[in-house]
Amino acid sequence: MSEFDIISYLESKDIEFWDSGKNVTQGWINIRCVFPHCDDHSNHLGISPDRFFNCYICSETGHVTKVVREIEQCSWDRAEKIVKSFREDDLPQSFDNLPQAKINDCILPKGISKNFNDLYKQYFKKRNYNLNYLIHKYDLYEGGIIGDYKFRIIIPFYLDNELITFSSLDITGKQELKHKHNPDDNAIIPIKHTIYGIDSCTNEMILVESCTDKWNMGNGSGSTSGKKVTHEQINLIVGKGIKKVLLIPDSDSIWEWEKVGNKLSGLVCSVEMIELETGDPADLSEDMVKRIRNDFFKKGD
Ligand SMILES: [Zn+2]
Structure with missing residues (x-):
C-alpha cells in the first residue's frame, strides 16, 4: 500500500505547508501545529516521509492520522478513511515519463507534447495560471501547431484513475469552439457521462x-x-x-x-x-x- 498523499490532503483543506526552509528536514512536510494546547506560531509540526509526525514545540507525536483527526475534528474511523482516500496510487498517473509512441497508442491525440511554447505560456500568464503547477497536477499537454487540436491545451479526463477521454481548450480565442471535446466514439466513457475532477x-x-x-x-x-x-x-x-x-x-x-x-x-x-x-x-x-x-x-x- 502506498503512502498517504499529504500534500494533496493539505491542499484540499487549504492548509499552508512547507517542504523546505526553516525547521524543515529534507523530505519532510511541515505545518503549523494543529493541536490546541500547542503554542506553535510557525511550522514546527513535521511529517516524515513514512507519515509519522512530531511537533518540536508541544512534543505531540504519532501517525499522521492523528493530525488528520485533529484537523477534521472527527472520529478515528473517519480520519482513517480520509487518509485512505488520499493514497498516492489513487492519483492519476502522469504520462511524463512515457515515450511518445506510448502516448500515441492511447486515446489522446497524436503529436501532443509537454513542450509548451511561448504562445501557451502567454495564455497561462494572462490568466494568472501557474503553468507548471497545472501541467503536473492535471497532466496537461499542448496540442501542437497542426492537426485537429492545434493551439489547444489537451486536458485528459480520469475516472477512478483511468484515462477515459479528454477535452481541449483554445488558447487563441479565435477558434470556433473554445472547448473541443474528444468524440464519444474515441472515448472509454463519453464526456457528458463523467465529471472532470x-x-x-x-x-x-x-x-x-x-x-x-x-x-x-x-x-x-x-x-x-x-x-x-x-x-x-x-x-x-x-x-x-x-x-x-x-x-x-x-x-x-x-x-x-x-x-x-x-x-x-x-x-x-x-x-x-x-x-x-x-x-x-x-x-x-x-x-x-x-x-x-x-x-x-x-x-x-
Ligand atoms: Zn505542537
Whole structure:
C-alpha cells in the first residue's frame, strides 16, 4: 500500500505547508501545529516521509492520522478513511515519463507534447495560471501547431484513475469552439457521462461547468463540460456517496442550474448554490476562492 498523499490532503483543506526552509528536514512536510494546547506560531509540526509526525514545540507525536483527526475534528474511523482516500496510487498517473509512441497508442491525440511554447505560456500568464503547477497536477499537454487540436491545451479526463477521454481548450480565442471535446466514439466513457475532477472529491463537491473553473476551485471540485448536467453525471455524484454539493454555475446558467439543484436535493444530504453576478468561477480571485472553500469544506460533516 502506498503512502498517504499529504500534500494533496493539505491542499484540499487549504492548509499552508512547507517542504523546505526553516525547521524543515529534507523530505519532510511541515505545518503549523494543529493541536490546541500547542503554542506553535510557525511550522514546527513535521511529517516524515513514512507519515509519522512530531511537533518540536508541544512534543505531540504519532501517525499522521492523528493530525488528520485533529484537523477534521472527527472520529478515528473517519480520519482513517480520509487518509485512505488520499493514497498516492489513487492519483492519476502522469504520462511524463512515457515515450511518445506510448502516448500515441492511447486515446489522446497524436503529436501532443509537454513542450509548451511561448504562445501557451502567454495564455497561462494572462490568466494568472501557474503553468507548471497545472501541467503536473492535471497532466496537461499542448496540442501542437497542426492537426485537429492545434493551439489547444489537451486536458485528459480520469475516472477512478483511468484515462477515459479528454477535452481541449483554445488558447487563441479565435477558434470556433473554445472547448473541443474528444468524440464519444474515441472515448472509454463519453464526456457528458463523467465529471472532470471527480476523483478529487470525497464527501463534498463543488460542481462547476468547465475545466478552467475546476482548476480555479481546486481539489474537491468537478466540472460538467457544459451547461447541461446529464442524469449520468447526477448518478455519478450520488453513486460516489457525495453528501454535500455546492453548485457554482456560470452567471448565464443560474436558471438551468436551479433545476439541477432541485434534482440533486432529493438525492444528496445538502445542496447549496452560489449565484455569480457576472462571468464564471474561473474568474474568481484567489481570496474569493479561499473564502468559498473555507466556508464549504470546514462546516464539518
Ligand atoms: Zn505542537
